[in-house]
Amino acid sequence: MKTVILAAGRGERLQPLTSTRPKPMVYVGNKPLLQLVIENLRECGLKDIIIVVSYKNEYIMNYFENGYDFGVNIKYVFQKTDSGRSEDAILAAEPLLRDEPEFLIAHADFLVDKEMINRAINNYKRLKPEGVISVTLVKEPHLYGVVSLDEEARIKRIIEKPERGKEPSSYAVAGIYIFKSSILQSLSENHSLDVTIQNLINSRKHVYASVWEREWVKVRYPWDLLKANELYLKHLLTGKGSYISEKANISNNCTITHPVWIEEGVTVKPGAVISGPVLIDKNSFIGTNSLIRPYSTIGKNVTVGFGVEVKNSIIYDKTQIGRLSFIGDSIIGAGVEIGAGTQTINISFDKTPIKFNTQDETVDIPLQKFGSVIGDHAIIGTNVSILPGRQIGCNSIIHPGVILYQNVPEKSLVKVSQSLQITDRID
Structure with missing residues (x-):
């Protein structure tokens, strides 16, 4: 399974650290955050990686090169727009994905346990759905993409950053997605990622939540x-x-x-x-x-x-x-x-x-x-x-x-x- 890492972000809220480096290259544990993401993917057996880059892309490309030193195979694609939209980044990788049956999406600004990734992969293999999204309970769901679930952990509704007090649940999207490659067609019709996922659900295609109970971090601020x-x-x-x-x-x-x-x-x-x-x-x-x-x-x-x-x-x-x-x-x-x-x-x-x-x-x-x-x-x-x-x-x-x-x-x-x-x- 190929993995797309969304790594085109500027990280304006992380200034001044991101004045000289792209957001995925800020340090955690004396390593770039993106390196920790790649190491976790590799330990889950995901070694065929596409990194979507934009702002200060040379910083990422010079550091990781073809991925050999990190035990993976890396190809790079460029996000031409500076929209900050996940769907634009995913579509930038479409030429390398169209012949794949499915692919995994990881955000470069999420620090997650490798077992979260493994759980999502295992759920996808077991359930054979249209897609699987890692989710976790949070205290402030209005800051995240939020989903509501049925009793079998199927996603019924997905909303990006709902108004405070109007969140459908406290389950937040935790940065790992697996989808069949057919989703690329819907994204190419100028739909946002959350609208595309909701359209799948509305058409009675199953998208499951892979629930994670332990710690994780989405990096927005210092x-x-x-x-x-x-x-x-x-x-x-x-x-x-x-x-x-x-x-x-x-x-x-x-x-x-x-x-x-x-x-x-x-x-x-x-x-x-x-x-x-x-x-x-x-x-x-x-x-x-x-x-x-x-x-x-x-x-x-x-x-x-x-x-x-x-x-x-x-x-x-x-x-x-x-x-x-x-x-x-x-x-x-x-x-x-x-x-x-x-x-x-x-x-x-x-x-x-x-x-x-x-x-x-x-x-x-x-x-x-x-x-x-x-x-x-x-x-x-x-x-x-x-x-x-x-x-x-x-x-x-x-x-x-x-x-x-x-x-x-x-x-x-x-x-x-x-x-x-x-x-x-x-x-």
């Missing part, structure tokens, strides 16, 4: 990456013990508790405390008396200085964090320089919801604690305080001592104005 990172680390480490490379340089006077994954070339200095689940990638440096707290991932060639605390954060490759800084519930891009004493404040001082502003909307972050999102190659001076939910664009410079209370566009310079008063000393 805090979804933290949730996905937590899920990945649980899967990697929980109940499996630690992995510490023989080529890592770990001080006898540091403390490591709970499962960790530490790659070759990593240095951990005396007095450091690492409390897993934590992943530290190749050739990174963890300084004296630093504290790495659970659900943090630290990329390749990262420097964490003396007395730094990192909590529940994603640190991309080649970033440097100066001494006595605090990085909490934050995502720090590649090649960022953070000066000594910088604080990513992760809680609102008045306990009100933390706001997250994008170009198009302002969102209440559904977490009590969330820090900053810092784009690639930003430079943060010493003793900078960054208020919760703020974004710093790529290649921006923040001068020392700034209290940053608003977002910073890319390639910006931020400094404070101050006046010094120097008078005679009075004894």
Whole structure:
């Protein structure tokens, strides 16, 4: 069975991380999200993969090439329109699908367990329906495509992002579909995917739900990456013990508790405390008396200085964090320089919801604690305080001592104005 991965998204809500990479290439567990999707598909025996690309397509194509290094065979198709519609992406792959009896669709911005994929495949083989869609119960169904089911798990109705309070159920579409290739004809008649599926149902063709009860993540906003990172680390480490490379340089006077994954070339200095689940990638440096707290991932060639605390954060490759800084519930891009004493404040001082502003909307972050999102190659001076939910664009410079209370566009310079008063000393 061929698989189509929908990977053409821009990821505007994930700015500034997606200023320099397409949405499927943001990191979870020190790997691009798309790589995790491909690895799960491969483990389910799905090795013939079509990736639909558009925005910054060269980033994806140069990374995965023909898929050989990842144990799969990859072909690429281009989505010419920038509509963001799933049906346009699927139709872009139609020339490679028309001779197939069926195909699987996976979204590149969903982190799902491989067993969710296996369950959908097994249900399709057992029931031999027109289609199977993975679904799961959610607390806020209005944010998703929603389905209602009959007593045999046949889908009766599908609605994309229904109005709050008018959802037909709490079962949300979870990003995995399997259909007979005959669906392509209906899509080509300019129907949306949900309308096409509803038309199948109305014509008495069976589309079944494959119900999933465990965790999964749809990545829309930066805090979804933290949730996905937590899920990945649980899967990697929980109940499996630690992995510490023989080529890592770990001080006898540091403390490591709970499962960790530490790659070759990593240095951990005396007095450091690492409390897993934590992943530290190749050739990174963890300084004296630093504290790495659970659900943090630290990329390749990262420097964490003396007395730094990192909590529940994603640190991309080649970033440097100066001494006595605090990085909490934050995502720090590649090649960022953070000066000594910088604080990513992760809680609102008045306990009100933390706001997250994008170009198009302002969102209440559904977490009590969330820090900053810092784009690639930003430079943060010493003793900078960054208020919760703020974004710093790529290649921006923040001068020392700034209290940053608003977002910073890319390639910006931020400094404070101050006046010094120097008078005679009075004894």
